[in-house]
Amino acid sequence: MPGSSSILRFANLKFAVFKPLLAALALLFVFAQPAAAQISFKPTAEAVQEDKLLNALKEGDKITGRVSIPDGSAANLIQPAGRDWRDFQRSKLPWIGGISILGMLAVLAIFLMVRGRIRVHQGFSGKTMLRFASFERFTHWLTASCFIILALSGLNVSFGRTLILPLFGPDAFATMSAWAKLAHNYLAFPFMLGLAIMFLIWIKDNIPGKLDWEWLKQGGGLLSDDKHPPAKRFNAGQKGIFWIVIIGGVLMSVSGWFLLFPYLPGNVTALQFWTVIHAVIAMLFIAAMLAHIYIGSIGMEGAFDAMGTGEVDLNWAKEHHAIWVKEQQAKGEAPSDSTARAVPAE
Structure with a gap:
């Protein structure tokens, strides 16, 4: 159509007029953005950068970027040591805890079946003497009760997802874990207080000596009811528990303090180190305390009275702490042997 051809000729004419202007704008954009104009893919250079990254990962170096905030640690992109720490928490630590705690329970069960309960050989005398004053018992139970809650709440961190979550479900497990975390954080302080008091009031009676070596050589009387080596207020076994x-x-307090205040270690690597120390010592600590609880309860007849009422039977004290009994009798703080009478054990 004649009209259509006229319109096309007019459009071509307009484009021809603006074509130089468009070309000029394109050149201006290129010169204004030199970096964008020079972008190109360089396979060799990219491979070198990737090789450096892989070598850094193998050597354990951190992969860092750049940040504009004051916290320089935020620039860490990849930290291979963190992967090692995570692997320890997920695989090695459960094995350490399982072997130490379950192993101790197995040993105690076998010992109870083979040896039986350690009885008072001469029977109860019917006379008692003070072993631990009320303040000593308060300190013991303060520390012990805090330790039990700390141990259970700490074990929940390592084993809760595997053992507790499937039993109670995610909602109950989340609620329990939140309360356990609060208890773990705040009961750490009375535990540390009790620890310091225990050290001050009992250190004088827990210094190792030659008498303790003789006690150890005789097995502490654990293998026979009628043969208990003489000991002072604390025997070698009790001194061992004290120092443990x-x-x-x-160690638990120092490492736990760094976990409560994670800015104190100064860097992530140091914080990871203290978490490992805290976890490993906790597993071994719990295992040792299981042995202590066993001996102080079902393992030895009459032992719980020491921390229960504070009074122990005279015959029990003479069998396990003969030297201490003589010292107390010389002070007039214990019944004499002539007043003691044998009472059959239940």
């Missing part, structure tokens, strides 16, 4: 509590408690 003090040393283990200090």
